[in-house]
Structures are given as C-alpha cells and as structure tokens.
Amino acid sequence: MKCFFLFDIGDDKVKFAPIDNIKECIKTKYGKTLDENCITVKKMVLGVYPFATDKEKNAVIPVWICFLERKTKGSEYVEKLYVPINAITGEEFYDMEG
Secondary structure (H helix, E strand, C coil): CCCCCCCCCCCCCCCCCCHHHHHHHHHHHHHHHCCCEEEEEEEEEEEEEEEECCCCCEEEEEEEEEEEEEEECCCCCEEEEEEEEECCCCCECCCCCC
C-alpha cells in the first residue's frame, strides 16, 4: 500500500475554540442579514486542512466545516451555504493557500 502522507503526531496538544466562538463567527458573517433571513446550522464536520511549511514538510490546521441553510422571509427557497472555521482560533478560515 502506497502512503501519500506521513504525519508525525508528536506530543503537542491543541485546544479548540469554544463552540460559542464558532457561533459568534457565523453571527458576525451573516449578522447583517439575520433580520431578513433565517440562518440554521444543519451540521458541523471537523476536518483538517494541509499546507506546506517548507519544501519537504507539511502541517495541518483543524477546521470546522459548518453547513448552513438560509431561508429568506416570505420565500420558500432555501440556500445551502458552508463556512470553514479555524477550530483553534474560532475565526473564519480564508487562507486556502496555506
């Protein structure tokens, strides 16, 4: 079996941001539209985002992928959205380049 990624787990422990920080991040992102729309978090999935630290080494960042639904008042249309959030900082994860 070929292995594409080898991870050195190490002894480092990472503390995740409290769930209230994740909620606040979503409120901040969609707060301007909360009066007109109903935002519902349908599920959250914890994943990792790999990025290169140098030519031969990589690291990963734990990321919550928050799957949302937004329904506009007076409409039957439901918009499906997702927001990646850094699980350590509780901030929206923008840097997909690493």
